[in-house]
Amino acid sequence: MSKGITSQTDDYSKWYNDIVVQADLADHSAVRGCMVIKPSGYAIWEKMQQTLDKMFKDTGHVNAYFPLFIPKSLFEAEEKNAEGFAKECAVVTHYRLKTDPQNKGKLIVDPEAKLEEELVVRPTSEAIIWNTYRGWIQSYRDLPILVNQWANVVRWEMRTRLFLRTAEFLWQEGHTAHASKEEAILETEKMLGVYADFAENWLAMPVIKGIKTANERFAGADETYCIEAMMQDGKALQAGTSHFLGQNFAKAFDVKFANKEGKLDYVWATSWGVSTRLMGALIMSHSDDKGLVVPPKLAPTQVVIVPIYKSEEGLEKIRQAIQPLQKALQAKNISVKFDDRDTQRPGWKFAEYELKGVPLRIGIGERDLENGTLELARRDTLSKETVNLNDAEHLIEKLLAEIQSNLFQRAQQRMKNMTHTCDNYEEFKRLLDDKGGFILAHWDGTSETEEKIKEETKATIRCIPLNNPSENGKCIYSGQPSAQRVIFARAY
């Protein structure tokens, strides 16, 4: 058992926190609700960024950057959006400090330096971006605009958790402008598809694509699409959202274009984002009591080589024996680390790399040199086998792919096992308490019912799955007729 990691079965929430801190991913900072993302954590985030950024570019998007500050008057322009975020905004009111005349060496806010208009620290950037787009768009020839930005945003959350909910977080936000409703909806759905693809094929995390109910919809959107994932403890995590914003922001910021017929019309909008919350999703999808488990495609180090030796000469022999393999793997773009630190012993390194989640570990010692072998250990199954050095290159490539797909299948199986169909409210409550997971149940379509269920059970409607089969039934709460099942769960 690893040092100081609470077992998942004892306290999942504590386990999560232990993993984040002990695997050196992130730490609490001196600022309330804000975290320091440490090199080990940031390296994984960078891999996510690189992958997503390429996916965005491959679908025709370009990057830009908009300001951190939004003048209050712009922020309030789209009423619903402003209302939705108002209670969690950080606001800049002054632009200068001065030394405190009462208390030398201390600073106070200079009352003389009050801003004419307060600046809102962006909780999301629709307002500043749509105010800017007004100047970019006159004609249908200027459309579509397909822009993404990588940025930090601030939402003054009351309760925070590392990666899952921090007051400041890193994300990307795509903001697109279109000439027609149909095109904007297609874009919204396309980007949801990109997120689902990324979640499943890189994070190895199965997701359900769906749309949010009116209650859960993004403030200012006509429709919010989402990908919902299930964590190991059965709780749901919203892993990404893609919003069809209709003409709401175009109207709020007066963004019109001349269409082919020469008539003026408001521009159609989408926005979509994923955040450092995906780090939390990654952790709670695959990791165990020994530490982090990172899918090979996102692992900063995919293979680590731990030499086992008794002398400097012994190490040198190993180094030379393993070098061709190391080079061959690197030539295939597999990241390999040869850990020749003399300051730690092999057993210590084994535990360390398990904690950090390196997918494959090679152990090679003098015994292996005689036999022409090495030991290969998988992080996902914790199994070990001794293989011929000559077969290793091929085998490692195969194993990395196998680990990637094994992690996905494992998570998929778990989601399947923890998804239940339910037609009775009492049983619904029992299921939530005893098993958790997703519950497919009928709902009458009203916000009132949704609210009541939330109040009584803490479960929310995660989404109405896309391509949901229609099925006549009765609302689990009100008994009113329903045409389809929706997904209920307790969520992060």
Added chain:
RNA sequence: CGGGGUGUAGCGUAGCCCGGUAUCGCGCCACAUUUGGGAUGUGGAGGUCGUCAGUUCGAAUCUGGCCACCCCGACCA
């Protein structure tokens, strides 16, 4: 923000009720023996007791403010 709890060396802790400058373990440093799953021995370093103020001859200990973290609610990507 409401209720409950916690804060002592890098980490985990004892001491606090009953005031007299801090205990133990892990980790760290040096040396030796070790190295195929978190080594062992010997020696050593490290603390304005979260922070600010108050009471007192004297505060980790008593009182108050503030900050941070954890759990439970309301809010949320």
